[in-house]
Amino acid sequence: MSHQTLSTILFLVFVAVTLGITFWASRNTKDATDYYAGGRSFSGAQNGLAIGGDYMSAASFLGIAGIIALSGYDGFLYSIGFLVAWLIALLLVAELMRNSGKFTMADVLAFRMSPRPVRTAAGVSTITVSIFYLLAQMVGAGALVGLLLGVTSPTGKALTIVGVGVLMIVYVVVGGMKGTTWVQIVKAVLLMGGATLITLLVLGHYGFNLSALLGDAAAKSGKADQFLIPGLKYGTEAQGLAGKIDLISLGLALVLGTAGLPHILIRFYTVPTAREARKSVLWGIGIIGVFYLLTLVLGFGAAALVGGKAILAQDKAGNTAAPMLAEAIGNAIFGSVGGTILLAVIAAVAFATILAVVAGLTLASSSSFAHDMYAHVFKRGNVTDKEEILVARISAFVIGAVAIGLGILAQGQNVAFLVALAFAVAASGNLPAILYSLFWKRFNTVGAVSAIYGGLGSALFLVIFSPVMSGTATSLIPDANFAWFPLSNPGIVSIPLGFLAGYIGTRLSKEYNAAKYAEIEVRSLTGVGAEKATEH
Amino acid sequence: MTIAFFTWYLLYVVLSGFARDFMAIKVLGNINVALVLGLLQFVSTFGIAWAYSRFAERKLDPLADEIRHEVEGKI
Numbered sequence: 046m047s048h049q050t051l052s053t054i055l056f057l058v059f060v061a062v063t064l065g066i067t068f069w070a071s072r073n074t075k076d077a078t079d080y081y082a083g084g085r086s087f088s089g090a091q092n093g094l095a096i097g098g099d100y101m102s103a104a105s106f107l108g109i110a111g112i113i114a115l116s117g118y119d120g121f122l123y124s125i126g127f128l129v130a131w132l133i134a135l136l137l138v139a140e141l142m143r144n145s146g147k148f149t150m151a152d153v154l155a156f157r158m159s160p161r162p163v164r165t166a167a168g169v170s171t172i173t174v175s176i177f178y179l180l181a182q183m184v185g186a187g188a189l190v191g192l193l194l195g196v197t198s199p200t201g202k203a204l205t206i207v208g209v210g211v212l213m214i215v216y217v218v219v220g221g222m223k224g225t226t227w228v229q230i231v232k233a234v235l236l237m238g239g240a241t242l243i244t245l246l247v248l249g250h251y252g253f254n255l256s257a258l259l260g261d262a263a264a265k266s267g268k269a270d271q272f273l274i275p276g277l278k279y280g281t282e283a284q285g286l287a288g289k290i291d292l293i294s295l296g297l298a299l300v301l302g303t304a305g306l307p308h309i310l311i312r313f314y315t316v317p318t319a320r321e322a323r324k325s326v327l328w329g330i331g332i333i334g335v336f337y338l339l340t341l342v343l344g345f346g347a348a349a350l351v352g353g354k355a356i357l358a359q360d361k362a363g364n365t366a367a368p369m370l371a372e373a374i375g376n377a378i379f380g381s382v383g384g385t386i387l388l389a390v391i392a393a394v395a396f397a398t399i400l401a402v403v404a405g406l407t408l409a410s411s412s413s414f415a416h417d418m419y420a421h422v423f424k425r426g427n428v429t430d431k432e433e434i435l436v437a438r439i440s441a442f443v444i445g446a447v448a449i450g451l452g453i454l455a456q457g458q459n460v461a462f463l464v465a466l467a468f469a470v471a472a473s474g475n476l477p478a479i480l481y482s483l484f485w486k487r488f489n490t491v492g493a494v495s496a497i498y499g500g501l502g503s504a505l506f507l508v509i510f511s512p513v514m515s516g517t518a519t520s521l522i523p524d525a526n527f528a529w530f531p532l533s534n535p536g537i538v539s540i541p542l543g544f545l546a547g548y549i550g551t552r553l554s555k556e557y558n559a560a561k562y563a564e565i566e567v568r569s570l571t572g573v574g575a576e577k578a579t580e581h
Numbered sequence: 582m583t584i585a586f587f588t589w590y591l592l593y594v595v596l597s598g599f600a601r602d603f604m605a606i607k608v609l610g611n612i613n614v615a616l617v618l619g620l621l622q623f624v625s626t627f628g629i630a631w632a633y634s635r636f637a638e639r640k641l642d643p644l645a646d647e648i649r650h651e652v653e654g655k656i
Contacts, residue, residue: 118615122597125622129590132629136583256610263611274605274615275597289598296594300587323637330630334623571645573652 048372048385048392049194055393059235060212060400066227067220077430078579080221080437081148081412082314085578087226089321093328096312098229100127100303100329101236101336102402103185103364103395104464109337110370111363113344115353117263117272119279120344122292124337126299131333133304133476135326140319141483141569142310147576150310150475151417154482157561158490161422166497168417170474171307173501174467175410176448178308179403181463183209183452186399188364194392203453209400210449216404217411217441221434222315225404232394232401237332239394240339243367243387246374247346255342262348272348287531295465298536302468305475308409317578346370350377368392407448411441465534466508473500473539477547483569485551486562492551499546500539507535586629593618 074080087095105127112120146152151167186209187202196202216225251258263272271277280292303309313322347356347366350373359365368391375387415437420428428436478496481488507530508514516528532538568574596604596618604615 118619121616121619122594125590125593125619129586129622129626132586132626133583135630136633254610256612259611259616270605270613273611273613274601276601280598292598293591293594296591300590320642323634327630327634330626334627338623567648567652570641571649571652573649 048389051385051389052194052392052396055389056396059231059393059397063228063231063400064212064215066231067216067224070220070224070227074221074223076579077148077416077433078576079223080434081311081416082576083222083226085315085317085576087315087321087325089316089324090328091230092226092312092316092321092325093332094233095226095229095315096309096325096329097332097336098231098233098236098401099308099312099405100333101233101398102464103182103189103399105336105340106236106240106398107185107189107364107367107395108362108464109340110343110347110367111356111360111365112278113341114347114351114356114366114370115363116278117266117268117345117348118275119277121341122275122279122296123299124340126296127303128330128334128337130300130303131326131330133301134309135323135330137483138304138310138479139313139322139326142479143313143316143319143322144572144575145483145565145569146314148311148314148416149413150307150479151413151421154478154493155421156482156565157488157558158482158493161425162490163493163497164417164421166494167475167478168413168422170470170497170501171413171417172410172444173505174305174307174471174475175406175413175444176451177463177467177470178306179406179410179444179448180451180455181467182399182403182406183448184455184463185364186396186403187452188360189392189395189399206452207449209396209403210445210452212400213403213407213448214442214445216400217408217445218438221437222311222408222412225401225408226315228401228404232397233332235394236398237336239371239391240336240343243346243371243374243391244339244342246378247342247350247370250350250374250377258342258345258349262345265349265352267353290537291532291534294532294534294537297540298465298469298472298534301472301476301536301540303471305471305479306467307413307471307475308405310475311409311412314576319572319575343367343370346374350374368395403448407441407445411437411444414440414444466504466513469508469534469536469539470501470504472536473504473543474498475500476540477543481544481547481551483565486559487551487557488547488562489551489554489556489558491554491556492547495550496543496547499550500543503542503546504535504539507532507539511535582629582633586625589625590622593622 109120109123142153151164155163183206187206190196190205266272280289316322347370351369356366371391372384372388376384419436420433474497478493510530511533512528513533515522516526606614
């Protein structure tokens with residue numbers, strides 16, 4: 046049996062199991078709290094696994110392993126940024142949001158502001174970030190299937206994107222938060238299992254001598270010791286000072302973006318109390334941390350056992366490094382049957398990863414539309430649960446369809462920047478508003494709206510005029526050059542701008558509600574009046 | 582605490598960009614300063630998370646519970 050067939054079979058098993066779970070979950074989904082927050086019934090550990098599942102996307106798994114395999118140490122910077130970011134969520138955001146909100150980030154922001162403008166802004170920001178993230182995953186799915194299943198025609202890839210999109214829509218529309226959370230949990234277990242297995246095999250191959258593995262990787266890369274230090278890909282000497290500042294900008298976007306990602310924030314509401322929200326983040330940090338340590342071995346292992354040349358031949362961006370490593374180590378230890386099986390397993394896990402993440406993104410963005418825009422802005426709160434859930438389901442369908450369409454159109458584009466952009470937008474547009482809301486007494490409606498639109502707008506504006514959009518061979522529009530902004534990640538400029546916009550906006554308005562601030566302070570810190578889990 | 586870990590993280594990023602000779606120094610076999618610092622970021626993250634969880638359980642939770650019971654008792 047070829048690895049493609051085995052891969053497909055394993056993936057279909059995953060789909061069957063998770064569809065079963067989704068339909069089971071739908072029978073327990075009765076009201077808005079069930080649909081948006083899974084009845085707040087998940088334990089800290091379960092939610093922590095789900096957070097891990099939501100967060101460890103194909104970009105983490107395949108992308109980071111690929112960057113390390115091709116460019117050495119630089120990929121590790123992503124891992125570190127992605128992990129350290131969780132401390133912001135843990136120390137500043139998770140519990141406080143759980144205590145002061147219901148389902149979405151906008152609930153917290155709208156607490157002491159005039160709700161309609163703030164919810165609109167938050168809704169716009171949520172959908173923008175989610176669409177960028179979704180687009181990256183969908184195009185990734187199209188590219189992945191080509192590499193792993195041998196589907197190379199544009200039609201074939203388009204059909205794959207449609208397939209992934211349809212499944213994702215089913216998970217969200219049928220299962221709501223309960224269903225998608227269980228899908229995340231299953232996927233997280235599979236991903237950790239698969240990655241751990243390959244890591245142990247690779248380390249075992251080198252006698253658990255990390256130094257030997259690194260030496261082999263460096264030697265095979267042709268760059269010797271340069272491979273083991275930062276500088277081969279980001280902030281290279283050739284890029285000069287601008288390149289190094291770009292590196293810092295990327296680092297900032299990664300570490301500050303996580304706590305502003307809508308599909309992560311929404312996960313703080315699926316547990317009964319703020320304490321469980323804290324536990325989820327702690328579990329998440331443990332799982333995600335271990336995972337990124339594994340990717341270090343996966344990346345360098347691929348560099349050593351497969352080699353940069355072979356990886357580049359398969360995919361210029363290095364996305365196949367991890368599956369190729371699985372095959373190589375399987376061959377080395379178990380012969381070619383082993384190689385085939387391991388490759389199939391890792392490929393199936395990669396597909397499962399993409400599917401789970403896009404489901405989470407679609408749920409977050411459609412929930413935000415239904416809860417923030419429809420229920421509160423359009424209908425001013427005059428909706429029944431049934432109506433709100435119906436709108437959420439319809440918008441999930443629409444957003445899913447849009448993601449499918451855009452994913453097909455954007456085929457072949459360099460999508461790594463889309464994820465980094467999503468992080469930059471989340472860090473610039475969402476985080477300032479969240480932090481000011483929770484910690485700054487003077488903050489008001491004008492400030493909130495300014496912070497969100499200011500951060501969102503400046504990030505988008507700067508990216509449009511950056512080398513990502515035009516001016517280089519790998520830009521979105523390679524033939525034109527209007528890139529006067531030298532950095533490919535706007536973070537170092539747009540994040541401070543977001544904070545500044547929030548500050549200026551606040552001071553320009555006389556609105557000042559000290560009593561409301563006192564209330565949110567007490568609620569967020571103590572849990573008074575927090576939304577409770579539903580009893581069924 | 583937030584400022585501390587954030588500064589440490591930024592220091593690490595800046596060193597990665599500007600102090601490559603320092604990062605290249607080998608410590609144990611092929612394991613160099615860059616890797617050690619990177620791994621230390623993991624250690625510090627786990628450490629801070631663990632320390633916070635203990636601090637919260639010992640100090641913050643009892644206080645929060647007390648206030649909450651008081652407030653919800655009155656409502």
